[in-house]
Amino acid sequence: MTDRTNEQWLVDLTGSPEAQSPALEDLRERLQRGIFYYLSRERSDLTHLPAVELTRMAEDLAQDATLRVMDNLGSFRGDSRFTTWATKIAVRVAISDLRRARYKDFSLENMTAEGDLLPASAASITGSPEPGPEATTERADVMLKIQRALDEDLTERQRQALVAMALQGVPLEILAERMGTNRNALYKLIHDARRKLRAHLESEGLSTHYMLNLFEDR
Amino acid sequence: MTTGQDDPLRKLIDCIFVSHQDEAMDCESCGCQLECFAEKVSAGANLHDLWPDVEAHLACCPDCAEEFQALLCILRAERSGQLDTSAGR
Numbered sequence: 537m538t539d540r541t542n543e544q545w546l547v548d549l550t551g552s553p554e555a556q557s558p559a560l561e562d563l564r565e566r567l568q569r570g571i572f573y574y575l576s577r578e579r580s581d582l583t584h585l586p587a588v589e590l591t592r593m594a595e596d597l598a599q600d601a602t603l604r605v606m607d608n609l610g611s612f613r614g615d616s617r618f619t620t621w622a623t624k625i626a627v628r629v630a631i632s633d634l635r636r637a638r639y640k641d642f643s644l645e646n647m648t649a650e651g652d653l654l655p656a657s658a659a660s661i662t663g664s665p666e667p668g669p670e671a672t673t674e675r676a677d678v679m680l681k682i683q684r685a686l687d688e689d690l691t692e693r694q695r696q697a698l699v700a701m702a703l704q705g706v707p708l709e710i711l712a713e714r715m716g717t718n719r720n721a722l723y724k725l726i727h728d729a730r731r732k733l734r735a736h737l738e739s740e741g742l743s744t745h746y747m748l749n750l751f752e753d754r
Numbered sequence: 755m756t757t758g759q760d761d762p763l764r765k766l767i768d769c770i771f772v773s774h775q776d777e778a779m780d781c782e783s784c785g786c787q788l789e790c791f792a793e794k795v796s797a798g799a800n801l802h803d804l805w806p807d808v809e810a811h812l813a814c815c816p817d818c819a820e821e822f823q824a825l826l827c828i829l830r831a832e833r834s835g836q837l838d839t840s841a842g843r
């Protein structure tokens with residue numbers, strides 16, 4: 537059987553049970569194959585899992601994704617192939633799930649309770665055996681300036697979000713949930729914070745060029 | 755000698771300075787067209803030429819970048835025949 541056109545997918549998925557159930561099954565299968573491929577080939581954090589476990593995960597995620605696609609059929613605008621759009625939804629379902637599982641114990645309280653992250657980071661730079669003494673001093677100086685800019689220019693929420701994202705790699709989606717906002721608003725908050733920091737540091741003579749070269753070979 | 759990617763100072767500098775100066779796209783507008791971008795790129799289009807604003811957003815938004823890469827890898831696998839995409843069996 538050849539692949540359906542976009543129109544055929546929509547007709548079948550919204551049609552009579554005789555048309556709908558095979559279409560649903562085809563969609564679910566297709567999403568499951570894509571998700572399984574992603575989990576098994578692209579996720580280095582899942583390589584320790586046996587194939588049977590990955591298959592089970594892909595089945596569950598494809599099931600959820602199929603429901604999500606059906607709930608959102610009305611928002612498909614036809615700008616891409618239907619299956620590409622559906623796969624985007626599946627990818628988001630899968631990645632969201634993996635993020636939640638990985639960061640289930642993450643809380644902002646714990647993060648801030650650890651105290652100021654940056655002095656410890658500054659110490660680790662000084663302790664790094666790689667750069668020579670001059671570079672070490674230079675980096676410690678830059679770190680100090682960044683620390684000051686963080687303290688002086690950002691709101692508490694901006695600082696929290698930026699540090700969690702940049703230093704701890706916490707996904708925006710998770711941070712947004714914990715901070716009681718949404719990802720888009722959080723992205724804008726962080727974007728604003730970056731701009732303020734860049735302006736502050738540039739006014740102190742730390743240009744983008746200088747900063748990006750700090751870690752080049754010397 | 756270069757210091758590792760996990761150096762905290764480097765992470766901060768990347769976060770503050772790597773982002774595009776005029777980057778204005780947000781997650782919503784990026785996300786609602788992600789399938790179009792990924793589909794074109796999987797067919798050989800160059801993100802940098804076609805949508806520099808999207809490229810800039812992906813460079814400073816790890817969440818959107820992760821989702822874009824995941825979608826792209828699946829589309830590429832489909833195109834190259836690594837995934838059986840025939841709708842029936």
Ligand SMILES: [Zn+2]
Pocket residue numbers: 723780781782784811815817818819
């Ligand atoms: Zn984004």
